[in-house]
Amino acid sequence: MINTVILSWTTFIYFAAFAFYLVRMVSVRERWGRLGAATARIGLFAHTAALILRWVASYQMGMGHAPLSNLYESLIFFAWSIMALYLIVEWRTKSRSLGTFVVPVAFLCMAFASLSPNISSRIQPLIPALQSNWLTSHVITCFMGYAAFTVAFATGLMALLKGMERRARTGDGSAIYGKNANPSPMNFIRLIPAPGILDELIYQSTVLGFVFLTIGIMTGSIWAHYAWGAYWSWDPKETWSLITWLVYAVMLHARHVRGWRGQRMAVMAIIGFICVLITYLGVNYLPGLHSYQ
């Protein structure tokens, strides 16, 4: 089908965008950054078009549901959310450094969806449990949250790398800066924004993710109330979403009450993202009501 063909191409476009962003970081030439940003935009445009085509195709096949109903479609939508959020952040912060860290996550999701032999890209009809208006709102809010946490995670990685620069500078100093500096790993780190900016970005994307995750859990509970007769059943996915929520709640309290900043927040963002991955993919290997088919 045409939408899966476009989506396979989108995978390569995202890889190209990642490569351009990476070249920018190593070569310290902004034109690579502009190229990367343009490529990422083309990719997102194609990606959006494919999602719409897939939606239309499902109506033509007489099923008529949003493309959010199985693992393939959720991975595709996860990648879409990541790219959409990233491009908004890039536009707001006017910094392209984050692209090197976020775009590969979107690429990996797309590649996993396209290449894994266990994931079917066919449009499937909705089984009775999924025939609910809450499906769309639940999935969209959850993946908005996951995407925001992905940005926080990528920014956390940047903050940890940036921390290496400060340690390196105290050892052997001034050669890193200045116009004649050779391309080196230190250039790469130099292009990462200042720790204060990273800290703010980690915080803001975590807040965004936390609010969306909260709404996602709530819409899921409402749905479960209608579908399973209980708003909470300690199903592994529910439980892991709660664990994820608690980890980010601890992170936000640590910042507000105990004043955590910088590297500690970066580590928390990474731990939180590991929980997100378990909630999203890991629990499929545990028994429960919620697993993808």
Next chain:
Amino acid sequence: MSKKNPVRTFFASVKLAIVLLVLISMASILGTLIPQQEAAGPFINRLSPSVADILRGLQLFNIFHSPWFIILLALLALNLVVCSLNRVPLAWTRFRQKSEPDRDDLFETIPPDQVVVKETSLSEETDRLEKLLGKKDRVGRKDMDDRSYLYVEKGAYSYFGVYCVHLSILVMMAGVIIGSFLGFEGYMDITEGESSAVVALQGGRGAKNLDFAIRCDRFFIDFYENGAPKTYRSDLTFLKAGSTVQSSSVLVNHPASFAGMRFYQASYGMIPTGDPVMTVALDDKKIKDVQVAVGMEFEIPEKKAKVEMTRVEENLMGMGPAVKLSIQSPAGHIQFWVFQAIEQIMQANPGILEQVTLFNPGLFEPYVFSLGQAGSRYYTGLQVTRDPGVPVVAAGAALMMIGLMIVFFCSHRQIWIRLDTRGEKTRISITGKSNRDAVGLNREIRKLLDAVILNRESAT
């Protein structure tokens, strides 16, 4: 301040909250790794009995309902209450505290770009700015001979946002407790065309008699072309004292409500029903169905045979229902038994038909007799729940969203403006404070400055 109670200090600490959250998370992780409740059975069988006993003793097969997990949650609730009670007075003080408009100390260190000098008079400029800041009763103003002060604040309520979230968690916990004491969950299987008024409670906790009955008029399944299920639907009628009160269709995702309970489509199945029937088959093809009764006679014209049921037994020799046939035909007279459970009997006793020809239902060749029931009907499996805690939990969730919006997207902003005469001119200085959002405050000050410079009527 009075001396602090050490117990209270302990329960108010954020450290305790973090430790509890970590413990609850770790217990929850265990709860997803170890199969819980009904799912634990096969897992327990694979463990050695002593290990299984230890795990059972620690209630690791039902973590989320175990006393120690509930104690952790209760401690968290207590921690939330004490910690919030300790801090709310400070938030209240900050909320009530109205700043004086004339705070000269705040203007001592302001950056030069937050100062504008204009040609207009002091009073004219003050009036205009006062209007610009908002409704009159919300703007503080103080006029002196050669200078005026304006003060405005908004979002002072934002100090309560976090307690709103804490309270929402307590409200949700209250909803869960209400549900667990006043609610129930159970199941009922109702065969098509029949009615039931008994709910089997979950976890083998007995049965609950309803003061109304539910009749399943029809159960319906529809499939997609690829064989996947498309729809499960039960058409139900709720009866009180024999008369119809309500008719509802129950589908997955669309439960029915009646008498404060909800009925969910949970499962379905087939059961054999109806009167016993004797079936005569030739080459695996059914040629005749005959009702079972002692003395019942029928004919097989092709063989000019007359068949009579001479005995009907509910349970012959512990092998289930059976009917004894006596067949008169030109070939002679034979008698044999037809068992309903002949398949199982043959499996349990291989070769029995050869040894005991009296038990062979194919003795009158080439016909084969079998005993069955008139048909099978669907039954629908309904999940029945009543949870009066749901509205409370929903209210808690709404409160949590309001709280989160306040915590993350609202802030307390205070803005002070000092206007003083500089000869013929007026000097306007603007400064402010915010508890959380320095960037937003700065943006607002810039907007005000722009409006002052351009003589705009509104700051946006």
